[in-house]
Amino acid sequence: MSNNSLRYKYFRLSVNGRIEASDFRNLRTLYAPILKNESILLYEYLNDYLDGAVSKNSEIDFETFIIYLNMSREKINEARKELEAYGLLNTYYDDQASLTVFVLQPPLNGHSIEKNAFVKKFLIERIGETNYKHLINKLNKQNNLNLNELQDVSSSIFEIVDIKKLEISHPSPRLFDSKPVYESSSVSYTLTTEKFMTLGAAKNNDGEIKRFVKEVNTPMKLEIGNTHYSNEYEALLKLSCQDFAQQLLNRNLTSSENITIDIWKSHFGDVKIVNLFIYFAIKSHPNAKLTWTKYARAYYDEVKSTKLSSFEDIENYLDGKFKTTNSLIEVYKSKEIMKNVYLKEN
16 A cells, blocks of 8 residues: 555455464564564554454544554554555455455464565564574474473463452443343342343354354264264253263263262253353363363353353353454354254254
8 A cells, every 4th residue: 555544434354364362472573673563553453353253344434543542643554554565464445335445464473484585584684683593493483382282280260360359239231221131139240241141142143154164163073982962062952961071072081070060060950051161161172171170160160150040141141251252252153053053953
């Protein structure tokens, strides 16, 4: 783009593929020496604006970012042009829709930058050959880490923070109208609880499900061995907690895992609720097959603190949480695909 200003103020923002946490490490490591701070800030803000979506139409015009990012009009357009010049942003005009179309591109990594003579040359000129080689070696070593060979022993937020202190003592109004979420004054709901429930209760239409199918690989397993149902959502609804966990893990449970599951069942009663904890824990931490109960316990503690009790409410709450979290949205999409298939067949 050669112009300082855009032809159309409103825009559609898309991303080419997925931008992962490792991409932001590459952005800071490889591009910070050659990009202005404003350019990196604009890139991160555009990614945040997508909020996990593949494409999104703007509700504001581009220059409103002047207010949000505390930049002048000149600075924000310079940042945009710099991102374009280094291949981090493509800009197009859709004359039919009167929209500017932005497409975010993932940053180069330690391997691909070696094939990009342009960016490599500028980086070496800024930091020197020795520092350049050090950065590339460091990045490539980090990217070669094999998590499958490691045991995840990270602490959960629920081991550190008392969630009950975050609760609001009176029912809060629904986010999108003036009626309370529930009429009962005996139950206390947090603003976050009702937000997640409202988002999770929103149904996906056939077009959205088809888009999920294209974006997420959701194989149906053969019904052999520990696999009782090829559709994991059907398994979630119909299997005992122990059988469901064994199907997802493809192994027998330990005595400790069985005891932990029995404790969760004794509180909620409905095995489908406990199966939700099991499903989300195992699917969101596929490399933690031996420590999955730590993550399921975190969901158990969190849901328990909300005082929700029905399967539908708890499913909506967890769905809302997963669909609004970039690192977890694929788990939500996969579950929705299988749920859609099950509901159409039954």
